[in-house]
Amino acid sequence: MIFPKKILAGVLALIILGAAAYFIFFNKKGKTTTAKAGEETAQPAAKPEESALPVKVVPVKRGDLVMRLESPGEAFTEKKIALKTEVTGTIKNLNVKEGKHVRAGEVLVEIDDQEYRLKWERSEALRLKYLSDLLLDKQFAPPNKEMDAAAVERIKKAEQDFSKTGSLYGQGMISREDFEKAKRSYETLLIESGVKQAEVMAAAKGLTQAEIDAKIAQMELERTKIRAPFAGIISDIKVSPQEYISPGRELFTLVDISKIKVQARVLESEIGKMKVGYEATLRFSAYPGKTFKGHVEAVSPLINPEDRTCAVHIAVDNTKEEIKPGMHAEIEIAADIYKDRLLVPQEAVLVRGGRKLVFVVEEGLAKWRYIEVGLENKDYAEVLDGIKEGEMVIIEGHFTLAHDARVQVN
Numbered sequence: 001m002i003f004p005k006k007i008l009a010g011v012l013a014l015i016i017l018g019a020a021a022y023f024i025f026f027n028k029k030g031k032t033t034t035a036k037a038g039e040e041t042a043q044p045a046a047k048p049e050e051s052a053l054p055v056k057v058v059p060v061k062r063g064d065l066v067m068r069l070e071s072p073g074e075a076f077t078e079k080k081i082a083l084k085t086e087v088t089g090t091i092k093n094l095n096v097k098e099g100k101h102v103r104a105g106e107v108l109v110e111i112d113d114q115e116y117r118l119k120w121e122r123s124e125a126l127r128l129k130y131l132s133d134l135l136l137d138k139q140f141a142p143p144n145k146e147m148d149a150a151a152v153e154r155i156k157k158a159e160q161d162f163s164k165t166g167s168l169y170g171q172g173m174i175s176r177e178d179f180e181k182a183k184r185s186y187e188t189l190l191i192e193s194g195v196k197q198a199e200v201m202a203a204a205k206g207l208t209q210a211e212i213d214a215k216i217a218q219m220e221l222e223r224t225k226i227r228a229p230f231a232g233i234i235s236d237i238k239v240s241p242q243e244y245i246s247p248g249r250e251l252f253t254l255v256d257i258s259k260i261k262v263q264a265r266v267l268e269s270e271i272g273k274m275k276v277g278y279e280a281t282l283r284f285s286a287y288p289g290k291t292f293k294g295h296v297e298a299v300s301p302l303i304n305p306e307d308r309t310c311a312v313h314i315a316v317d318n319t320k321e322e323i324k325p326g327m328h329a330e331i332e333i334a335a336d337i338y339k340d341r342l343l344v345p346q347e348a349v350l351v352r353g354g355r356k357l358v359f360v361v362e363e364g365l366a367k368w369r370y371i372e373v374g375l376e377n378k379d380y381a382e383v384l385d386g387i388k389e390g391e392m393v394i395i396e397g398h399f400t401l402a403h404d405a406r407v408q409v410n
Helices: 002-042 114-136 149-170 178-191 197-204 209-220 268-273
Strands: 051-059 061-076 080-084 089-094 109-110 225-227 231-234 250-255 259-266 279-285 291-302 307-317 328-345 350-352 356-364 366-369 372-376 380-385 391-398 407-409
Touching: 051 356, 061 279, 061 307, 061 380, 109 250, 114 209, 114 366, 259 268, 259 279, 259 291, 259 328, 268 291, 268 307, 268 328, 279 307, 307 328, 328 372, 328 391
Parallel strands: 051 407
Antiparallel strands: 051 391, 061 259, 061 328, 080 250, 089 109, 109 225, 231 250, 259 307, 279 291, 279 328, 291 307, 328 380, 350 356, 356 366, 356 391, 366 407, 372 380
């Protein structure tokens, strides 16, 4: 029994010695590894090269600074009429349709003219009969003798006096009664002298009235054809072919939009800056991002007492017919022009610490410059101090830039 105990003790001693050796060996290896790692960490890492930030630049330049007034407005056209009939009858031909372009003088509506043609032919025949009777009348004899110089001078003076009387009557300086009296006196002189003999004879024989009736009949016949008074576009048709119409019946509207006007409303305090001929820029909600050019054509002499504004009429070329009457417009009108100013775009101007600055590019680096700003409009700022003409200022990519940041100009 003693022998086994010795063997067991020896085995136990060997196990303890092996565990101790294992612990010592791996403890040294761990320290070596940690030391090497520490040495590698202690070495300085290579600093990466700073990347350039992309930016867009423009040169500082001199130019005119235009101060503009802004105003809402509405488009309208002066050439717009509602065509109406002047005679009674049935529409024989209706040569229009909505949106059709027509030429000046083009026949748009034809009314049945049979009744009017017969009336004109009857009046013309009666006129010719009276004329024939007058020419065959033995009592009709145009004056053959020449008037003496005194008679000619008397008629010439009477004509001048009557002309002056007519001028005074037109100016409201004499009454109608005085005018009619002078007229009768003048006509009596012409009849007595024989100048009006032919006209007197024609009136006596009924020819004069017949000629008047024939002219009236001819006018009514011509009114059966309704023509375009100017070139334009047809809209708002209110009649149909074969419809019976009476005088005064509205047929349709004719409008010319090749030239449009826009009425702006300018404040009373700013109206002194408005001049005929000034340029204007217009924007319509129907065409986002597009601008139209016009000019001030007229400035109203009246002030609206309700909103203390003055109407300013702006003429706009509209050959493409994009602008329609009634469209709303936002208008900018050139009011003051300041010549030869040092200008930078508003996109270049930043505010930091309550001061205005711009970034300029020097040898690939962004340098900020505090600037003193003078007059400004929506697009440009006048620079009084801080930069020079020709320097390149950054207008894109500069909101987060720092001084001396490396940049790449695109």
